[in-house]
Amino acid sequence: MFTNDENDTFDLSGDATRGTIGTAASWLGWALLLALAIVTAIHAVAITRAYTGLNTAGGDVFSIIRVAGVALVELFAVSTAVLLATHQLKARQKPAAMALEITWAAFAAVNLISSFAVEHGGDLPAFVASWVRYGLPVSALIVGIQFYVMLRLNPDAKRADDEAELQERFTRIKHDARLEVMASPQMKAVIRQMTWQQLPPVVGRQLNLTDAQIAALTRQAPQLLDLNGDGIADIAEGQARRASLEDLAAALAQYLPDEDEGYEAVAVANPPLANGHKDGRPL
Incomplete structure (x- = not known):
């Protein structure tokens, strides 16, 4: 331990040195993984261009999208690796993330083999031709589905879904109760009485009825609810x-x-x- 003054302290022990080297090695490893993802993406794009004959030199947007689409596999893999490294994944998300990374590794290996076979020229091996024809176009779709499933396995998302379902259930119960009230005999009686109380003055002014006649009509408004019809x-x-x-x-x-x-x-x-x-x- 070497101290320059009261405020600056430098740890020169072996543990500090090993910690610094370990951090540097970790960052170097992540950089190499990123470089590997870039290399496999380049090979996938090269295979696509060689097999389909698409040319992106003219700036054709659709050609660029179709050629670059195969590189989405690497983007999903890199995003998953970052989520794992930053401890953002929980519970069942971690096995799903490892399955996605294994899928990416398998696709990347086949892409590398296929790329070298295409560059060698001549007839393509049967498995390479099958991969380029059927596997490569849907590889990004497969990994994208795995990435989506991994996100949906988040326990927070499950709890949010449960809360939304419960809120929907309460809303449905309130809606059914509202329909029941609006269609009840009590509500019909209230609306009938309200109409008896509001309509006579309006009709009375239209028919030039006297105030006494209008008041007589208003006094004849039915009670709120009289199911047995006894007038009470x-x-x-x-x-x-x-x-x-x-x-x-x-x-x-x-x-x-x-x-x-x-x-x-x-x-x-x-x-x-x-x-x-x-x-x-x-x-």
Whole structure:
């Protein structure tokens, strides 16, 4: 350990030297992997140009896209390597990433063999011809699908999907409840009463009706809900019926003889009602 002053400290131990060399070797290794990806991409482009006869010298955009499309395999492989190196992949993403890298290595090996076979001239070996004809055009598609699957295996994406599904379920329940309310007899009765209250003044002005006539029409607005048709709103029937029973019990107690002190007015529990209701509640 060598100290120049109080603020500058230099670690000259063997561990520090090995750490520095290890970091440099790691960066060199990543640079070599990048160079390897570039080389395999160049070979893939060379094979495509030699087999299809496409010429990108004229600046044909479509030719450039078709020729450069085979290099997407290397781009997917490099992106996956960076994600692995920066520890961005989780759980099941890591095996999927390794499978993608192995696929890229296999494609790169076949590309190198095919490239040398094409440059040698003459008839292409059978497997090279099959690879160039069928494998190379879809290689980027295969690796792209693997890359997409790797991204979808992210646990955060799974949790986000679950949250979205749950939110959709709540939205559907609220929507169904809204439809149920809007189609209910109660809502129809409310809309009917509202129309009775709003329409007479409008029609009355059009027909030159008097204020008394308009008020008479408005007073005839139906109750909010009267399913049994007895002229009393269902919401008020329970209270009205209980009040009637209490009045009846009080009247009976008033007219009982004095010597019958043992008798008491007893309210009937849950009496059947003529309108088909019980305790003021709809059936």
